[in-house]
Amino acid sequence: MLEKSRRKGDDTRERILAVAEAAVLAKGFAGTSIDEIIAEVGITKSGFFYHFKDKSELAKGMMLRYLAQDRVVLDQLFQRGDDLNNDPLHGFLVGLKLFAEMFADLPGAHPGCLAASFAYQDQPFNRDIRALNSDGILAWRTRFRERFEMIAEIYPPKQKVDFDALADMAATLVEGGLVLGRMLNDSSVLPKQILLYRDFVQMIFSGGK
Amino acid sequence: MLEKSRRKGDDTRERILAVAEAAVLAKGFAGTSIDEIIAEVGITKSGFFYHFKDKSELAKGMMLRYLAQDRVVLDQLFQRGDDLNNDPLHGFLVGLKLFAEMFADLPGAHPGCLAASFAYQDQPFNRDIRALNSDGILAWRTRFRERFEMIAEIYPPKQKVDFDALADMAATLVEGGLVLGRMLNDSSVLPKQILLYRDFVQMIFSGGK
DNA sequence: CCGTCTACTGGACTCGCGGTACAGTCAGCC
């Protein structure tokens, strides 16, 4: 039928993950039934359990997929920021602007974050998921902190700042912004918060303006 | 047995809500079964459904209880800040410090937020819940914006700031901080973010220091 | 051409949980 590039099943697995992601972002993990997923993918229940031994394995697969996409998108974004401006501070500020625009331009209003979706789920499957989640956040922290250290060499901040906390602030605002966006049904919350964060970073490293 | 102050059932209802809140914060709403709640409260299923016609009504009751508590706690906190310092900026900054300390001193590491717990749930019951949630957030926004306007009269900010967004930033950091706290299993994330927010507000209104 | 492996289909069945229905109970109040 379609392409039969690598394995036959890889394609089905990928389709399950894609369908599941859309459903979970729209209705939450608990609110998404397997029956519903397989109906959309066009397979049977047995087919589903051939690929994932249970629902938590599905969640794990979704997280891995999500984090990989996430990493690629973020890399591209801040790379573009640096391409447009080779000063580490201004490259970062451009990256943040692009980041805000990305969230502003998202089609379906409020996508939400898979990670957060899982963070507020029950314990059992969270052992594994939480580890993945944790790694994802820690990657952000490291990436941003290293950037701040680079920036600080050129623009020494007037007052001392905890770079780890400042790095975490980005992820915090994204997660919180998505939550507020959902609550208020207003997708402009998150981009505005990112831009405020941008102002904050700018103030810290280059004073007033 | 105990007090029989108002009605007999008010006490039971309250106990259901209290038990449910603890369970939901620990395991998520979907992960909390009615059977489990009634076992702990010591009533039967019929008794439960006498008080709440379904699980979404329970959620609604929990939200109302939660928002009421929230309002009281916040009022007290910022009132204390103002009592200690009658300048609107410094009173607010003290309030934020108390706020951060409150989260730092919480016993069970990461309590999470009921509101966020529900924000990532499925659609159906969310119509009602979302409205409550929305009202809660909007109340924060108004409260903080009014405060910023008061502060700005005395400390005109160097650059123009969107007070609504700056107000939302507090709620955003709280929600996001709770999410990150859960993911990283680190309850120090949220207080640190609040203190960063405090620094930001201070920089906006009184420049460097 | 045969056997094996992958990627499923089909169907039957279990269990937990949300939710319904409804009859009965018991204590307090007018």
Place this chain on the structure above:
DNA sequence: GGCTGACTGTACCGCGAGTCCAGTAGACGG
């Protein structure tokens, strides 16, 4: 003494997760 509020107890339904297992179509290798 009857009504109401706050339940108990039991039986039942449907949905969704998950299990078991038998069968099969197609690719692939010898």
